[in-house]
Amino acid sequence: MxxxxxxxxxxxxxxxxxxxxxxxxxxxxQSPVRRFFLHQTLGDSQLSDDLAQDTFIxxxxxxxxxxxxxxxxxxxxxxxxNVFYDYTRSRHQTSDIDQVPERSAQVNPTLKMDIYAALALxxxxxxxxxxxxxxxxxxxxxxxxxxxxxxxxxxSHLSRGKEKLANYLRQNGYDR
Numbered sequence: 001m002x003x004x005x006x007x008x009x010x011x012x013x014x015x016x017x018x019x020x021x022x023x024x025x026x027x028x029x030q031s032p033v034r035r036f037f038l039h040q041t042l043g044d045s046q047l048s049d050d051l052a053q054d055t056f057i058x059x060x061x062x063x064x065x066x067x068x069x070x071x072x073x074x075x076x077x078x079x080x081x082n083v084f085y086d087y088t089r090s091r092h093q094t095s096d097i098d099q100v101p102e103r104s105a106q107v108n109p110t111l112k113m114d115i116y117a118a119l120a121l122x123x124x125x126x127x128x129x130x131x132x133x134x135x136x137x138x139x140x141x142x143x144x145x146x147x148x149x150x151x152x153x154x155x156s157h158l159s160r161g162k163e164k165l166a167n168y169l170r171q172n173g174y175d176r
Contacts (some may be wrong), residue, residue: 006072014064022063026056029073032136033080039131040084040124042116051087055080070145077138077146081128088124118168126161129154 004024012021033055037048058079066075119127128147132138140158144151 007068010063010066010068010072013060014066022060025059025072025076029076030056032073033076036077036080036131036136037084039119039135040127042120051080051083055083058083074142074145077132078148081146084128114169114172114174118165121164121168122161123157125149126157126164129157130161130165133158 004021006025006028009021009025012018013025030052034048034052037051038045041047041051055076059076062079066072070078119131122130125147129143129149132143132146133140138146140151140154143149143154147154149157
């Protein structure tokens with residue numbers, strides 16, 4: 001099944017409800033979706049897993065609406081963005097996503113915490129644009145499609161976000 005294109009897998013799911021085809025789509029995109037949530041939640045892995053699960057449930061139940069106007073990856077990331085937006089709106093953007101998580105025993109926890117602390121300084125749209133570009137490698141046009149924000153506004157969010165990140169990192173000894 002690995003040689004099948006995303007479009008053919010989507011067609012199998014939409015037409016015949018082929019769960020193995022959907023499992024393959026999940027396998028292909030679970031890491032980028034989960035990584036997106038990890039950065040948006042500032043490292044909260046439990047919440048990231050829950051949001052990723054919600055994303056794939058929504059994708060499965062709405063797969064017939066996929067039109068192929070953008071890549072499947074852009075479509076699933078748009079769903080992920082909406083899931084996160086709905087989550088933050090339902091929580092009224094409370095401290096769940098505005099607080100830096102406790103340090104964990106993972107690789108280089110100090111740097112990880114500094115990056116999450118820096119990301120916590122950004123407005124949600126800035127954080128989303130920054131992580132989609134710098135961490136996930138999306139170009140400006142793809143970020144605009146995922147977030148449904150105009151490209152000029154994406155560029156502004158990126159510029160302001162990068163400036164805030166650079167200032168934070170300089171102030172915390174990363175200018176050497």
